[in-house]
Amino acid sequence: MAEINNQKIPIYAVLGTVIFKLLFLLTHYIQEDAFITWRVAQNLLDYGVIGFNGTTKISASTTHLYVFLSYVFNLIFGKENFIEPLLIFNSILFTIGSLFLSHLLLKNVWHKAIFIFLTGILPPAIKISILGMEYGLLFFLEMTLLYYGFYKGKKWALVILPILILFTRIDTVIFLGAVFIIDILWNKKVRWLYILGGILGITSVLAFNELYFGELVNNTIIAKKIAYDNHFTFQQNLEYFAQNFGNFWGMLKLPGDFNPLTVFLLIFELVCFIYLIRQKDQRNYFLWIIFVFGWAKQLIFLSQRSLFDWYYWVPQILLFVPVLILILEQKVKKYLWISLFIIFYIMPMLIFQTIHSIATGNGEWNxxxxxxxxxxxxxxxxxxxxxxxxxxxxxxxxxxxxxxxxxxxxxxxxxxxxxxxxxxxxxxxxxxxxxxxxxxxxxxxxxxxxxxxxxxxxxxxxxxxxxxxxxxxxxxxxxxxxxxxxxxxxxxxxx
Structure with a gap:
C-alpha cells in the first residue's frame, strides 16, 4: 500500500504545479498569435470555413490541430468564456508531458515530483502553459510518443501520435526525424510502424493543405518567407547568428545582443549532458533524443533567422533537463545543492518571468x-x-x-x-x-x-x-x- 501511495507522488506534483501556475493567469499575458488561432477557430464556428475573414479559406494559423481544439472549447464554453478553460487545459497538458518525461529519465518518485515542479516553473514552461499557443498540446504529444511509443512499446502510439504531432505543427518533422535517427543508431533496427506513422502524418497534412487551401504548406510559412526574406552573405549570416543566438538559446530574453548568462548556461548544459551520458544507463537513449532534437531545432531555426521566441520554448526546456537531473541526483549534500539551485537560479528566473508577464500582460491585455x-x-x-x-x-x-x-x-x-x-x-x-x-x-x-x-x-x-x-x-x-x-x-x- 505504501508503494502504491508513493507512486502517486508525481501525480500530486502535477496537480500542485498546475495550481501554482494558475496564478499567472492573473497577469493576462497572452501571446498575440494565440488570438489569430482563436479567431480562425471562431471563423470555423461562424462560417464553417477555416479562415480569418468570413468565407475566404486561408491557413492563417500555424497549427491545424490546435485550431480544432480551440473550436471545441469555443463550442463548449462559448466565445466569451473559453479562454481561461483552454489556458488551464494547456497547462495540464504540458505538466502531464513533464510527468511522462520524468518517467523516462528518473526512478525515484521524489526526484520525479521535484523535476515536474521545477520544469513547470521555468520561464518557457510558464509561457507554454499560459500564453495560449499550441506548445502545451505539442509538448504533451511529443512526450506521449516517447513514453508510450518508445518506452512502453505501444504500437498504436508509433502510428497515431506522429500524425497528431504533424497536424499540430508541420515543422515537427525535426523532432520526429531526431527520434528516428537516434532510435536506429541505438537499437540497430527499424521500427516500420513509426515510419508508417511518419509517412501517414506528412502525406495527410500536405494533402489536407492542398485539397482544402490549395497549397502544400501553411500560408503562415509562405507569408513570413516573403515578408522577411533578406539576401545575406555568409559573413552577414554569421554576424546575425552571433548577435541573436544568446537571447534565444537561453531562457531569459535580455536586452542587448550578447547575453553572457546564456553562454554560461549553454556550456553548463553541455557539461551536464556529457557527464550523464558517460554513465551507462538505459535513459541515455532518451537523453540523446532530447539533446539532438534541442540542438537541431535551435540551429535550424536560428540559421533561418527565425527570431520569434516561441520557436525555442520546447528546446530550451529539453536542453536544460540534464542540469535538473544532475542536481537531483547529487549523492553528497543533495538537499543543500537542490536548495542552492532553487534559491540562486530557479527563483531569480521565476521572479524575472513574473515581472515580464505582468508588464507584457498590461501592454497586451490592458x-x-x-x-x-x-x-x-x-x-x-x-x-x-x-x-x-x-x-x-x-x-x-x-x-x-x-x-x-x-x-x-x-x-x-x-x-x-x-x-x-x-x-x-x-x-x-x-x-x-x-x-x-x-x-x-x-x-x-x-x-x-x-x-x-x-x-x-x-x-x-x-x-x-x-x-x-x-x-x-x-x-x-x-x-x-x-x-x-x-x-x-x-x-x-x-x-
Whole structure:
C-alpha cells in the first residue's frame, strides 16, 4: 500500500504545479498569435470555413490541430468564456508531458515530483502553459510518443501520435526525424510502424493543405518567407547568428545582443549532458533524443533567422533537463545543492518571468485589447476592413475584417510585396482602400502625406504611456520599469 501511495507522488506534483501556475493567469499575458488561432477557430464556428475573414479559406494559423481544439472549447464554453478553460487545459497538458518525461529519465518518485515542479516553473514552461499557443498540446504529444511509443512499446502510439504531432505543427518533422535517427543508431533496427506513422502524418497534412487551401504548406510559412526574406552573405549570416543566438538559446530574453548568462548556461548544459551520458544507463537513449532534437531545432531555426521566441520554448526546456537531473541526483549534500539551485537560479528566473508577464500582460491585455474594444464599439459594420500589424488582439476584439502587413491573414499583401516590396504598404492602401488604418507612424508626415490628408482623417491616438498606472504601487513600478506596447495612430477613410 505504501508503494502504491508513493507512486502517486508525481501525480500530486502535477496537480500542485498546475495550481501554482494558475496564478499567472492573473497577469493576462497572452501571446498575440494565440488570438489569430482563436479567431480562425471562431471563423470555423461562424462560417464553417477555416479562415480569418468570413468565407475566404486561408491557413492563417500555424497549427491545424490546435485550431480544432480551440473550436471545441469555443463550442463548449462559448466565445466569451473559453479562454481561461483552454489556458488551464494547456497547462495540464504540458505538466502531464513533464510527468511522462520524468518517467523516462528518473526512478525515484521524489526526484520525479521535484523535476515536474521545477520544469513547470521555468520561464518557457510558464509561457507554454499560459500564453495560449499550441506548445502545451505539442509538448504533451511529443512526450506521449516517447513514453508510450518508445518506452512502453505501444504500437498504436508509433502510428497515431506522429500524425497528431504533424497536424499540430508541420515543422515537427525535426523532432520526429531526431527520434528516428537516434532510435536506429541505438537499437540497430527499424521500427516500420513509426515510419508508417511518419509517412501517414506528412502525406495527410500536405494533402489536407492542398485539397482544402490549395497549397502544400501553411500560408503562415509562405507569408513570413516573403515578408522577411533578406539576401545575406555568409559573413552577414554569421554576424546575425552571433548577435541573436544568446537571447534565444537561453531562457531569459535580455536586452542587448550578447547575453553572457546564456553562454554560461549553454556550456553548463553541455557539461551536464556529457557527464550523464558517460554513465551507462538505459535513459541515455532518451537523453540523446532530447539533446539532438534541442540542438537541431535551435540551429535550424536560428540559421533561418527565425527570431520569434516561441520557436525555442520546447528546446530550451529539453536542453536544460540534464542540469535538473544532475542536481537531483547529487549523492553528497543533495538537499543543500537542490536548495542552492532553487534559491540562486530557479527563483531569480521565476521572479524575472513574473515581472515580464505582468508588464507584457498590461501592454497586451490592458492596452492593445482596449484598442480592439474601442473599434468594436466605434464601427458597428463588421464587414469593414482594417489594415494593421500585428493581426492578433485588435482584429479579434474589434471583429473587423483584417489585412495584416505580413500577409498572414490576407494573401493580397503577399502579392503586393512580390510586385513592389519597398512600396507594398502604400500600394495596398491605394488598391484595397481599407476603411481603417492603424499605424505606428504619423501618416501626415510621410512623403505621400498629401494622399492621406485627402483620403484619411485621424480618429484617435493610442499611447502606451497612458496605460502605465495601477492601483497597486508595486504593479505600477513594474509597468514603468518595463513598458510593453507601441504607440498607435488610428485613421479612418473619409471618401
Amino acid at each position: 492596452y492593445r485589447r482596449e484598442i480592439g474594444l474601442f473599434l468594436h464599439q466605434y464601427e458597428k459594420d463588421k464587414n469593414q476592413w482594417i489594415f494593421l500589424e500585428p493581426a492578433g488582439y485588435i482584429p479579434y476584439f474589434s471583429g473587423l475584417k483584417t489585412i495584416d502587413e505580413v500577409g498572414l491573414v490576407d494573401k493580397g499583401v503577399q502579392h503586393e510585396i512580390l510586385k513592389d516590396k519597398p512600396n507594398f504598404w502604400i500600394n495596398t492602401v491605394k488598391n484595397r482602400k481599407p476603411k481603417y488604418l492603424l499605424t505606428y507612424d504619423d501618416l501626415y508626415e510621410r512623403k505621400d502625406a498629401e494622399y492621406f490628408r485627402t483620403h484619411y482623417k485621424l480618429v484617435k491616438e493610442f499611447r502606451i504611456k497612458d496605460h502605465l498606472k495601477s492601483d497597486y504601487r508595486i504593479i505600477e513600478k513594474i509597468y514603468i520599469l518595463k513598458p510593453s506596447g507601441s504607440d498607435y495612430n488610428l485613421y479612418q477613410r473619409i471618401d
